[in-house]
Amino acid sequence: MKRNSLIVIVGAILVIIFAFWLCAFQVRTTEVAVVTTFGKATHPITEPGLKFKWPPPIQRVYRFDQRIQSSEFENKFREDLTADNNPLLTSVYIGWRISQPDVFLQRFPNGISEAEPQLAKLVSSTKSAVVGHHPLSDFVSANEGGSKFSAIEDEILAAVDEKLTNNNYGLEIKFLRFKKIGLPEATTEKVFARMTSERNVLISRAQNEGEAAAKNIRSDAELRASKILSAAQGEALRIQGQGEAEASKYLGVFQQEPQLASFLFRLDALQDSLKEKSTLIFDQQTGPFTLFGSDVMTNLLSK
Amino acid sequence: MERSIRKYALLNLAALVAIGIVAFIEARANNSMAGQVSTIFLGIGALVAAVSWFQMRLEENERLEKLEFDELTRSKGSSALFENKDTEGFPAQRSREQFERFFVPVFTALVLIAEAVSAFLLWRWFSNEQLLIEVKQPTILLSFFAAFALGLFIFGKFSSTFARLENHRLLRPGASWVLLGAYLCAIVALGTVGVLMGYPKADFYVAKILAALLALVALETLVNLILEIYRPRVKGKIARPLYESRLVGLLGQPEGLITTAAQALDYQFGFKVSDTWVYGFVEKYLGFILLLQLVALFLSTMMVFIEPGEQALIEHFGQRSKVVLGPGGHLKWPWPIDKVYRYRTEEIQSLIVGSQPDPATANQTTILWTTPHAKEENFVVANRDQSLLATNEVAATPAVSLLTVSIPVQFQITNLVDWVYQVESGTNLLDDIATREVTRYLAGADFNDIMSSERGAAADGLRERIQDAANANHLGIKIIFVGLQDIHPPMKVAADYEKVVGAEQTKFAAILDARADDIKTNALAGAAATNMIDVAEANSTKTVIAAYSKAALFTNQIPAYQAAPSIYLQRAYLQTFAQATANARKYVLLTTNTHDVLQFDLQTKVRDDLLQDVTLKK
Numbered sequence: 041m042k043r044n045s046l047i048v049i050v051g052a053i054l055v056i057i058f059a060f061w062l063c064a065f066q067v068r069t070t071e072v073a074v075v076t077t078f079g080k081a082t083h084p085i086t087e088p089g090l091k092f093k094w095p096p097p098i099q100r101v102y103r104f105d106q107r108i109q110s111s112e113f114e115n116k117f118r119e120d121l122t123a124d125n126n127p128l129l130t131s132v133y134i135g136w137r138i139s140q141p142d143v144f145l146q147r148f149p150n151g152i153s154e155a156e157p158q159l160a161k162l163v164s165s166t167k168s169a170v171v172g173h174h175p176l177s178d179f180v181s182a183n184e185g186g187s188k189f190s191a192i193e194d195e196i197l198a199a200v201d202e203k204l205t206n207n208n209y210g211l212e213i214k215f216l217r218f219k220k221i222g223l224p225e226a227t228t229e230k231v232f233a234r235m236t237s238e239r240n241v242l243i244s245r246a247q248n249e250g251e252a253a254a255k256n257i258r259s260d261a262e263l264r265a266s267k268i269l270s271a272a273q274g275e276a277l278r279i280q281g282q283g284e285a286e287a288s289k290y291l292g293v294f295q296q297e298p299q300l301a302s303f304l305f306r307l308d309a310l311q312d313s314l315k316e317k318s319t320l321i322f323d324q325q326t327g328p329f330t331l332f333g334s335d336v337m338t339n340l341l342s343k
Numbered sequence: 344m345e346r347s348i349r350k351y352a353l354l355n356l357a358a359l360v361a362i363g364i365v366a367f368i369e370a371r372a373n374n375s376m377a378g379q380v381s382t383i384f385l386g387i388g389a390l391v392a393a394v395s396w397f398q399m400r401l402e403e404n405e406r407l408e409k410l411e412f413d414e415l416t417r418s419k420g421s422s423a424l425f426e427n428k429d430t431e432g433f434p435a436q437r438s439r440e441q442f443e444r445f446f447v448p449v450f451t452a453l454v455l456i457a458e459a460v461s462a463f464l465l466w467r468w469f470s471n472e473q474l475l476i477e478v479k480q481p482t483i484l485l486s487f488f489a490a491f492a493l494g495l496f497i498f499g500k501f502s503s504t505f506a507r508l509e510n511h512r513l514l515r516p517g518a519s520w521v522l523l524g525a526y527l528c529a530i531v532a533l534g535t536v537g538v539l540m541g542y543p544k545a546d547f548y549v550a551k552i553l554a555a556l557l558a559l560v561a562l563e564t565l566v567n568l569i570l571e572i573y574r575p576r577v578k579g580k581i582a583r584p585l586y587e588s589r590l591v592g593l594l595g596q597p598e599g600l601i602t603t604a605a606q607a608l609d610y611q612f613g614f615k616v617s618d619t620w621v622y623g624f625v626e627k628y629l630g631f632i633l634l635l636q637l638v639a640l641f642l643s644t645m646m647v648f649i650e651p652g653e654q655a656l657i658e659h660f661g662q663r664s665k666v667v668l669g670p671g672g673h674l675k676w677p678w679p680i681d682k683v684y685r686y687r688t689e690e691i692q693s694l695i696v697g698s699q700p701d702p703a704t705a706n707q708t709t710i711l712w713t714t715p716h717a718k719e720e721n722f723v724v725a726n727r728d729q730s731l732l733a734t735n736e737v738a739a740t741p742a743v744s745l746l747t748v749s750i751p752v753q754f755q756i757t758n759l760v761d762w763v764y765q766v767e768s769g770t771n772l773l774d775d776i777a778t779r780e781v782t783r784y785l786a787g788a789d790f791n792d793i794m795s796s797e798r799g800a801a802a803d804g805l806r807e808r809i810q811d812a813a814n815a816n817h818l819g820i821k822i823i824f825v826g827l828q829d830i831h832p833p834m835k836v837a838a839d840y841e842k843v844v845g846a847e848q849t850k851f852a853a854i855l856d857a858r859a860d861d862i863k864t865n866a867l868a869g870a871a872a873t874n875m876i877d878v879a880e881a882n883s884t885k886t887v888i889a890a891y892s893k894a895a896l897f898t899n900q901i902p903a904y905q906a907a908p909s910i911y912l913q914r915a916y917l918q919t920f921a922q923a924t925a926n927a928r929k930y931v932l933l934t935t936n937t938h939d940v941l942q943f944d945l946q947t948k949v950r951d952d953l954l955q956d957v958t959l960k961k
Binding site: 108 | 477480482483485486489490493634658660661662663679721722723724725726742743744745763764765766767768769771772775776778779782783786787788789790792816832833835836839840842843845846847849850851852853854856857858860861862864865867868869871872873875876878879880882883884885886887889890891893894897898900901904905908912913915916917919920922923924926927928929930931932933
């Protein structure tokens with residue numbers, strides 16, 4: 041009996057818990073909820089806490105994440121044409137949140153996963169239209185003022201917001217930003233080719249500048265060397281002349297016996313000219329080879 | 344009594360059919376795969392319950408027929424009419440026998456086919472890797488399946504106890520399937536709890552386990568069918584229903600396992616372990632012990648321990664508390680009143696903008712622009728300098744270049760409340776923000792600046808931009824580091840950039856060579872000039888000294904000459920001649936009266952000794 045009572049108590053507790061489970065629900069701080077009564081959205085709940093409802097199938101609860109959704113549903117490059125007919129790939133990301141849970145539930149019964157593709161189409165279409173109004177230089181420019189990213193983003197956001205407000209999607213977009221811009225494959229190849237050509241210009245410039253600079257340096261060096269040597273030659277001549285002038289003071293001595301001086305100068309010249317390897321051919325008329333003449337020797341011996 | 348048993352069998356059947364239908368609708372509506380698989384079991388159980396109920400009726404008819412026959416026998420006495428015990432006279436018995444002989448095996452074979460085909464189809468369905476259906480309204484699903492489990496358990500427990508007490512073999516199969524259905528519904532409910540606790544695949548895994556169990560049951564049915572062929576038929580011995588699964592019986596009544604275990608212990612220890620007070624206590628209070636454990640488990644949720652490096656947020660009925668829990672022990676209301684969410688806030692987290700590192704090249708010790716080291720992702724960058732164009736016609740379209748970018752961004756959570764409650768996925772948003780800021784920065788910056796002088800400033804600038812954007816979105820993080828070490832031209836043109844560097848080096852080499860020549864030329868010219876002047880000075884000095892010395896010599900020679908002019912001249916001549924011609928080759932022609940033609944070979948001859956040890960190569 042005691043055992044049965046305990047089982048009944050435990051069973052009753054379980055039934056109460058089960059009933060409580062069916063009739064109570066929590067809404068987290070991160071959530072908003074909508075309570076439907078026989079399928080009709082009757083109570084949107086935006087405050088967190090413990091809430092009560094009738095058990096299913098009378099009332100049902102639909103919960104949604106109320107935080108900013110930063111999912112990358114538009115995380116794909118789409119090609120658009122800019123105002124100056126340049127193809128440009130762009131991808132954007134948006135932050136949005138549910139503003140009216142009851143309306144959101146009616147528009148998107150399957151929740152966020154259903155809303156995102158719809159929103160993606162809306163944003164994509166608006167983005168293409170706005171991109172078409174701007175030249176490429178509004179996106180990419182290193183000049184004063186730079187690119188106009190923020191202005192274009194605001195333009196797209198305003199256009200998307202207008203459509204959302206007009207049709208009441210039950211959500212609001214908090215921000216919209218370009219994530220990335222790029223170029224189509226064919227254009228990329230052309231850009232690569234241009235970058236290569238640009239490098240070739242730089243290569244050519246570097247090579248020729250090097251050769252020109254080297255030539256200039258060498259030419260300048262030769263000029264300076266030539267100037268130095270010329271100056272040195274001049275100086276050498278001056279010194280030489282100075283020496284000659286100094287030496288000329290002693291020429292008067294030779295005037296005392298001009299014949300002797302002339303003879304001695306010739307002897308010096310003879311000696312200097314025979315310093316190198318030379319071959320001489322004499323006959324017996326040339327002194328001292330006159331000694332080889334028979335009459336000379338005979339005369340001398342007879343004396 | 345028989346009527347009651349049939350009533351319970353009918354109740355089993357009704358419970359299985361009703362709950363099976365509702366469970367299927369509920370599981371289908373809420374995308375519960377496990378719930379749908381469990382209804383296959385309930386369906387097969389319903390078929391088994393229906394057949395066993397029908398077999399019960401046949402046996403009841405046979406029993407009534409037999410009672411009627413016995414009554415007639417007693418009232419009419421023994422007569423030839425009633426002595427004929429041929430089956431022709433017992434249509435109910437004949438019907439039952441025909442049923443057991445033909446229908447039951449065919450039905451069991453059909454059950455086998457149903458089980459096997461279902462298991463096969465389920466396995467094919469689950470083998471799709473992409474298959475992950477989100478369970479909708481898990482709370483509702485949990486409530487329903489918990490209720491199904493409770494209802495089936497009450498019916499099944501009652502029926503199985505009744506069948507065991509009354510030893511009614513035909514009530515047992517249906518009761519076992521009902522109990523199994525109860526446990527399976529409880530498992531589906533547990534899977535749904537897993538989904539509620541943040542494990543969306545829990546339902547899928549439960550479905551897989553149930554499919555495997557179905558395959559096991561099919562295998563057992565097959566084995567039963569094969570063994571039935573070889574089973575010895577002993578007259579008078581009541582056969583076990585062929586469609587009754589022992590596996591289902593065991594799974595449906597796990598207490599049978601305990602009994603089996605007790606018997607095994609008795610056998611092993613050689614005395615009745617099951618008769619000891621310990622075993623009796625455990626058997627008697629097992630429910631209480633389990634309940635106590637559940638209560639202890641529930642109470643243990645009142646304490647939470649936060650690990651070092653972690654912070655946690657606590658939510659009271661879903662409403663966030665303003666207190667952020669730091670490392671250590673904390674008390675809270677039990678689950679599900681208070682729930683705790685932990686985060687590693689001290690950890691430095693990172694993400695990479697642009698090219699993601701390639702694990703295959705992670706061990707490379709040298710990373711070059713020209714060799715692949717990451718999955719290349721190019722960013723558009725502006726070109727301010729168009730001076731390379733030869734003409735003055737600057738293109739209307741701005742020049743753009745491409746840069747391969749791989750930028751690590753390191754961050755730390757500084758405000759956990761913002762990080763958790765502001766954005767659904769902070770990491771995703773930060774990745775978007777960082778990529779956007781890099782894109783925007785490059786689109787407004789000059790290619791050459793980024794590649795050279797602005798690189799350092801770019802890293803600081805980007806860090807500040809990302810931090811500002813994160814603050815604007817209330818991400819609650821601090822950007823610690825933004826690295827620009829891996830920004831370079833795309834691999835396709837990287838070699839050309841290296842060639843420019845090579846050309847610049849060649850240029851500097853040519854200039855340096857020219858400088859070297861310059862130095863050499865000027866140094867040599869200087870030396871030559873000095874030498875030239877020195878030589879001139881030497882010659883000048885020599886000239887002067889020679890003039891002086893010759894003058895002095897001449898002054899002294901004059902007296903000698905004047906003393907004997909001819910002799911002096913002769914002597915001077917001969918002395919000088921002898922000295923001057925000492926090394927000259929001399930030919931003296933002594934004959935004067937001939938007309939000989941003399942030929943002199945004045946060619947310089949190489950000395951013979953110089954040619955020694957010289958060999959000519961051919």
